[in-house]
Structures are given as C-alpha cells and as structure tokens.
Amino acid sequence: MKTLVIGPGGREHALVRALAQDSSVSEVHAAPGNAGIAQDAPCHPVDAQDPQAVTALARELGAELVVVGPEAPLAAGVADALREAGFLVYGPSKAAAELEASKAFAKEVMAAGEVPTAMARVASTEEEARDALEAFGAPHVVKDDGLAAGKGVVVTDDLEEALAHARSCFEAGGKVVIEEFLDGPEVSLFAVCDGERAVPLEPAQDFKRIFDGDSGPNTGGMGAYSPLPWAPEGLVEEIMERVVEPTLRVMAERGTPFVGTLFCGLALTSRGLRVIEFNVRFGDPETQAVLSRLRSPLGVLLRRAAEGRLSEQSPLEWAPSYAVDVVMAAGNYPDSPRKGDPIEGIEAAEARGASVLHAGTAEKDGRTVTSGGRVLAVVAQGKTLAEARDNAYAGVDEIRWEGEQHRTDIARKAIDGEISVAGPIGFRGDHPGDREGASPSGEAGL
Ligand code: AMP
Ligand code: GLY
Numbered sequence: 345m346k347t348l349v350i351g352p353g354g355r356e357h358a359l360v361r362a363l364a365q366d367s368s369v370s371e372v373h374a375a376p377g378n379a380g381i382a383q384d385a386p387c388h389p390v391d392a393q394d395p396q397a398v399t400a401l402a403r404e405l406g407a408e409l410v411v412v413g414p415e416a417p418l419a420a421g422v423a424d425a426l427r428e429a430g431f432l433v434y435g436p437s438k439a440a441a442e443l444e445a446s447k448a449f450a451k452e453v454m455a456a457g458e459v460p461t462a463m464a465r466v467a468s469t470e471e472e473a474r475d476a477l478e479a480f481g482a483p484h485v486v487k488d489d490g491l492a493a494g495k496g497v498v499v500t501d502d503l504e505e506a507l508a509h510a511r512s513c514f515e516a517g518g519k520v521v522i523e524e525f526l527d528g529p530e531v532s533l534f535a536v537c538d539g540e541r542a543v544p545l546e547p548a549q550d551f552k553r554i555f556d557g558d559s560g561p562n563t564g565g566m567g568a569y570s571p572l573p574w575a576p577e578g579l580v581e582e583i584m585e586r587v588v589e590p591t592l593r594v595m596a597e598r599g600t601p602f603v604g605t606l607f608c609g610l611a612l613t614s615r616g617l618r619v620i621e622f623n624v625r626f627g628d629p630e631t632q633a634v635l636s637r638l639r640s641p642l643g644v645l646l647r648r649a650a651e652g653r654l655s656e657q658s659p660l661e662w663a664p665s666y667a668v669d670v671v672m673a674a675g676n677y678p679d680s681p682r683k684g685d686p687i688e689g690i691e692a693a694e695a696r697g698a699s700v701l702h703a704g705t706a707e708k709d710g711r712t713v714t715s716g717g718r719v720l721a722v723v724a725q726g727k728t729l730a731e732a733r734d735n736a737y738a739g740v741d742e743i744r745w746e747g748e749q750h751r752t753d754i755a756r757k758a759i760d761g762e763i764s765v766a767g768p769i770g771f772r773g774d775h776p777g778d779r780e781g782a783s784p785s786g787e788a789g790l
Contacts, residue, residue: 351413354703355628366641380702395425419445434646439600457590461619462523473510476522485523526611538654539601548630567754568630576770614766633667666732669723675747677717689743698739
C-alpha cells in the first residue's frame with residue numbers, strides 16, 4: 345500500500361515512522377514534510393492546505409491511502425477533494441472537521457449526544473462576555489472560537505485579562521466561548537473512527553504550558569507520556585461509551601459521519617469526566633509517545649477506518665513499556681520563535697537510544713536548523729515511566745541550539761504519585777451507580 349502523509353510537523357514524522365514499520369505499507373511519502381521526515385521518506389513540496397495541489401500529488405504518486413495530519417488542511421476541505429477524486433483518505437471531511445474548527449459547533453454536538461462537558465456560553469460582544477464571565481466566576485476560561493493552534497485559550501483569575509482576550513478575538517472578527525473552569529488532571533485519548541465505529545489508542549497526557557510547573561502561556565504542547573499509570577480502571581471504556589460513541593452517532597445523524605482521529609481532550613474532574621475540547625486529528629506531541637508503543641500495523645488500522653471496516657479490526661497490541669517525549673522549542677516560542685539556529689547533537693541523542701522526531705526544522709547549507717516554534721520531540725521508552733523519562737532527558741541533554749527551551753518536568757508528577765482523580769470515573773463492572781458521576785449534559789447547553 346502506497347501511503348501519503350500530509351503535514352509538516354512532529355506528529356507527521358511519528359506517523360511516517362510508524363507506517364514505515366507496517367509490512368503492508370510498500371512506500372511512505374510526505375508532503376510537505378520537514379528536514380527530519382526527509383531522512384525517512386520522500387518529501388514533496390506541496391501546500392498541505394491546497395486541496396487541488398494535494399490531490400494532484402496523490403494522483404501523481406498513485407497513493408492508495410492518504411493520511412491527513414493537521415487540522416488546517418482538514419478544515420480547508422483537503423480530505424473532501426481527495427475523496428471526490430476517488431482516493432482512500434484517513435481524515436474527516438470539512439463538515440466533520442468543524443468539531444475542532446468551531447468550539448461552538450462542538451458544544452452543539454455534545455449537547456445533542458449528552459456528552460459531559462463544561463457549561464459554556466458563546467459571546468460576540470464585550471457585554472455578553474462580561475455577563476458570562478461574571479456568571480461562571482473565577483477562574484475564568486475564554487476561548488477563541490476558531491482554530492488557534494492550541495494558543496487561543498486564556499485561563500485566568502483576572503477578569504480584566506479575560507475580557508482583554510475576548511476583546512482581541514472580537515477585534516479579529518471572531519467570537520469567543522466562555523466556560524466554567526474544570527479542575528482535575530487532563531487526559532488525551534485518540535479514537536480511530538470509521539464513521540460508525542471507533543478503536544481507542546492508549547491514553548496520554550500532554551503539557552500545554554511553556555514553563556515548568558504549568559506556568560506561562562499555553563503552547564501546542566511541550567511533552568507527553570503514555571500510558572497513564574494513575575488512570576482509573578475502566579477510564580477508556582467510559583470515554584468510549586459516554587463521549588466517542590454518542591459523538592459518532594450524532595455526527596452520522598447530521599449527515600456528516602466522522603472518519604479519522606477523534607481526539608478527546610478531557611478533564612477528570614471532581615464531578616466526573618468532562619470533555620475540554622475535541623480535535624479531529626492526532627495530537628502533537630502525544631502521538632510521538634503513543635505510536636512509539638503501538639505494535640499493531642498502523643497502515644492496516646488507518647486503512648480499515650478509511651474503508652469503514654473497523655469491525656474487522658482485532659484489539660490493538662502495545663509494547664509492555666512506557667513512553668515519554670519532551671519537546672524542544674525555539675527561543676521566544678510561543679510568541680515569535682527564532683528561526684535559523686543550527687542544531688547540534690541529534691545523532692548523539694539517538695546513539696543514547698532516544699528517537700528524535702522533527703517538527704520545525706529545515707536544512708540550510710548542509711546543516712539542520714530551527715524553522716518553527718516546536719523544533720524537535722525526543723522520545724524514549726522504559727520499563728517504568730521513570731526509566732522512560734530518564735531516557736528521554738538523556739537524549740535531550742545531548743541536543744542544543746541558541747535559545748533552545750524545554751520543560752524539565754514532563755511526567756514528573758505522575759512518577760511521584762502526585763496525580764489523583766477525585767471524581768467518580770471509570771466503569772468498574774456493571775454497577776449502574778458508577779455511571780452517575782457527571783450530570784447529564786443538558787448542561788452542555790449554550
Ligand atoms: P483547548 O484549546 O480547549 O484544549 O484548551 C487548552 C488548554 O486550556 C487545555 O488543555 C486546558 O489546560 C485549558 N482549559 C481549556 N478549557 C478549560 C476549562 N474549561 N477549565 C480549565 N482549563 C481549561
Ligand atoms: N497536544 C494537543 C494538540 O495536539 O492539540
């Protein structure tokens with residue numbers, strides 16, 4: 345199976361490597377890829393967000409499966425154009441990608457499916473925003489309604505700061521979603537969906553803030569680990585039953601069935617699990633950790649999803665290990681990252697057993713240089729989470745460039761036993777009482 349991966353980042357590098365290990369995959373190509381992906385697969389300089397250009401490339405290559413990585417091409421209708429041209433595609437239609445592209449749309453679908461999520465209101469004016477912020481109280485959560493690469497959310501105790509973020513979204517012509525604050529640890533779960541059915545991958549946890557101790561602004565994600573040693577038993581089953589399956593049902597009923605990765609960003613709150621957000625693609629940097637442990641062939645899985653044949657999929661097999669990845673970011677990320685700084689030490693990191701996946705890199709005068717905010721993800725496994733973390737940081741220690749920044753506390757709290765789940769979460773057997781934790785989400789109502 346000739347496979348084409350669309351996208352430029354670390355997630356796509358992880359997808360390319362995992363697909364290359366599947367014996368049913370004869371060739372993997374990437375577009376546009378990046379300097380690291382180019383070492384593993386031919387890269388084609390195509391604008392990932394241009395449906396015609398991507399379709400023309402798929403035709404030229406004779407691609408038998410196209411995997412669309414990031415949200416922007418999906419929201420731009422790249423999967424639709426490919427399907428119309430007769431290609432098998434893993435990734436949702438533009439209409440189904442609204443689950444990520446519009447937070448207000450996602451709330452509507454969750455309300456229809458009674459999926460537990462934060463209470464929310466949409467605001468288009470400063471007055472509406474102030475009313476909603478006062479109604480929910482602090483901490484305040486204000487989200488840009490549209491795509492913002494993980495950086496459109498402000499969580500603050502300061503009402504004026506919350507209002508200022510809302511104002512900047514209005515000035516850019518958008519609206520905001522204002523939510524109640526959700527406490528408790530966060531989980532990222534990816535469900536591979538074929539429009540009707542879904543197969544979950546192992547859950548992961550991401551680190552959204554730029555600095556140690558979850559301080560500083562939100563980023564696309566600074567590191568991840570998987571699986572979660574502290575996860576309540578039955579967590580994945582509960583997410584499938586209460587979140588993924590009803591969402592797939594509602595999307596199919598609306599005539600926009602969801603094919604691709606439904607990424608559930610969840611908070612395990614003191615009142616039960618709540619969806620923080622949906623994304624319509626694999627998460628970055630969670631994918632780098634999650635896929636490093638997948639033993640089942642990824643190409644076969646994604647092809648079955650694209651063909652609507654997940655009923656034929658046997659349970660996934662995973663390495664009996666933990667995986668940690670640490671993102672190394674450019675100086676001044678997430679504001680306006682420095683570019684063009686030469687990177688040293690990638691080979692030394694790999695010699696120590698880590699695998700280095702590229703996100704924002706480019707080749708300049710025969711050297712690998714920084715070319716984006718998140719530059720590399722250093723991934724390693726271990727028999728324990730602590731060992732995986734030590735191995736990942738041993739890799740990170742080998743790599744440097746001017747202005748480089750990374751968090752030093754990825755997976756630390758999990759290892760130190762500092763993560764606890766207070767709410768009634770996880771189906772434990774068939775006791776109906778276990779399912780009553782979260783109030784039914786009439787409360788998802790806008
Ligand atoms: P999102 O783009 O919706 O995933 O939000 C980015 C990050 O902001 C999440 O991963 C959370 O850490 C935080 N966040 C979003 N919504 C809430 C909420 N309602 N309560 C608390 N934190 C939130
Ligand atoms: N790591 C979160 C995301 O991919 O949006």
